[in-house]
Amino acid sequence: MAKPKKTVIEYRNYELPLNFPVLLLTGDRWHISDVKSGKLHFHNCLEIGICHSDSGIIEFDNTPYPFKAGDITFISRNVPHTTYSNKGEASLWSYIFIQPDELLKGVYSDSSPYAEVFADMLQNFQLILNKEDYPEIYFIIRTAMDELQNKRINYQLSVKGLMLSLFMKVMRVYSENKGKKLDDKDAHENAIVISPALDYIKENYMMNFPMEELADLCHLSQTHFRRVFHEIMNTSPLNYLNTTRILQSCILLRTTEESILSISEQVGFRSVSSYNRHFSEIMGTQPSEWRHKMARVDSASILEYTGWMQAQTLTESRDK
Template sequence: MQSLEYYEQKIISDSEFPVQMFVNDVGKKVWYFNQHWHEHIELHYVLEGRTTLRLGQREIPAREGNLVVVNSNELHAGYCDGTHMRVLVIIFDMGDFYKELADKNVIFQSLVERDETIDAIMSAIQKEYSEQRIGYRLICKGELLHLIVHLAREYAAEVLTERESDSRKRRLERLNTVLDYIQSNYTKQISNRELADIIHLSEDRFNHLFKESMGMPPLQYMNEVRMKKAMNLLKRKEGTVVEIADSVGFTDYNHFGRQFRRYYGCAPSEILKK
């Protein structure tokens, strides 16, 4: 069973325009979408400002005019550093546009910087999408086809075999089981050995798989989960700092305070005072 928190099932029912398109407009310091994955390809074109995309274990900074490609079955999340940013997001299934390319399992280069052809295509798509005049879907679809061909010709990084593609997906599905377990048990003290046993791997193999997929060791990830839960509780003022630290799995209050400051740049007590 796939994780409801990390696996995102995309259902795009419009057969004539099988695309999800929107603009992320953010002006505060925040992860504006959390880590997840899906079979669809996701394009992020920076219209204004800058953003950082986390793809697996890599953090990719992008600024105005840059395109970030999230390939199929790739964990990703988006961060805004507080500078106002606008990012055009386009999500689609390659099979709906170019079946031959989809069958080849092409992996595109993650970051494309300053490509005049892409700039022109994205400008046309953004204009049509914002104005939504009659026939805009057809024009956007045509421009997207142009973009796909351009990416295939100029920015194909590798071609996966069917076995490699299936392995990539299965790896994420196995990891989902671990992530679900952490979400349900983050208040407890969980060992790497315990997590490895869930998906029947050696501890060393599990640690390698986790860090390769999530970009951090399991303990760091668990602490991030606890920090986010603690922040939500502090914002809702659901107890003292000590009580909240205990409720998210920290037995050492001073350690909790240090971790919280490292993660959010302020003390937990400052959140309660706001």
């Protein structure tokens, strides 16, 4: 029996300016072929796209999703995908490639109420929205693209402000889709008060310690600490600790061959059943299934490109 053909995944690395990590790709060059390439690709930064004309399919991990003119797409770094137009069409796109964590550095730090949502969104984000349903999001992106294209005075500051507004709105949509509540209230003015607890969890997540110890570090009573922590982080101290453990376990699942039992113990869970339950709640799947999915990406043949500054034309695609 012939071996199954190995999936080929292209890695596209976009070199973004260090002081302003945003890149616009737009114009008539960005007509997308109606020929499916047979390859998935991923890149080193978040991709924001607007479809200006026609329709087609975006595949995430070989699952197809339709798109049409007026759709907005958000695709995180490291998410394998491919895009192709419907037969006989050549959809026109504009793209912004961005590193939001660098552009908005400090806004969603560990003490931010929504740092967890922001970090999760940057790693596990694949979303298609339509401008009719989300006109404000569409307007912000089009305005940012106009600023990036025309480069008028203070355009970088304008784009940064637009992106801050954009990500706040998109985080709400993402949170609703993930089943997480995201309040509209501003960040707690005294967020720094729980910084010792956040630092301790970051350094000692693999240890078993009482939540009372975190309250002592912050010089707060247990009741007051739990209330303030929830106001700031929008979750309980224990849930935050378990989320930190799960995210750390993802690194071990992807980079080692150790058993799930061993990994669960290394990140601080007392039983593998507890680990599996929390993993499923946070990641939406079981550890073994997540590892299998990531193995598909990691074991694929990776073709590396330093960005693609031009879409493949219909003729080029058909000739390959």
